Amino acid sequence: MKQLIEFFPLIVFFIVYKLYDIYLASGALILATGVMLVIYYLVYHRIEKMHLITFLAVAVFGGLTIALHNDVFIKWKVTVIYTLFTIILLVSQFGFNAPVLKKMLGKEIELPQKIWNRLNLSWAIFFAICAITNLFVAFGMSQQAWVDFKVFGLFGATLLFTIGTVVYMYRYLPKQSLNNKKD
16 A cells, blocks of 8 residues: 555656656646655554655755756756665664664564665665666656656666565564464
8 A cells, every 4th residue: 555655646747747748747746746645644644754855855856847947857856865865774874873774664574683784785775776877867868768767667676676675584584473474
């Protein structure tokens, strides 16, 4: 359910882009992301910091795209968000010795500290690669290629990386917790 709610703004952006243009799609993305926050709050009674950061970036960069009628801002949004996530993950791990992933998932999943560190670092590297790749596609290819990459390429890469993360984590879960979950 969470993934459907989080994917909603991207679907709206893509449909509006296909029917109209990048400027209306940017406005629709802002609106849809705001709606996503409301739905998320109504369903889960909280809003995650990641969603707030994303909404602020969408509002600022989408708003600049519309106001200045220049698609460069919405293209930069992806890189800015992924760079922020990279920085947050790295600072949490190396600055505070408290990986964000452990803070997010540690209540539900028990893993050794070195595994949390590896996962946190691997996600930081993944986001950094996505940020750099977005720049290459956004400013080296057509607007249509960038929209397709943003909607399908980044989503597909994130889905595959998430699956890989789950498979990796599963190997290190304590056997006792695996047996308890089967009951």
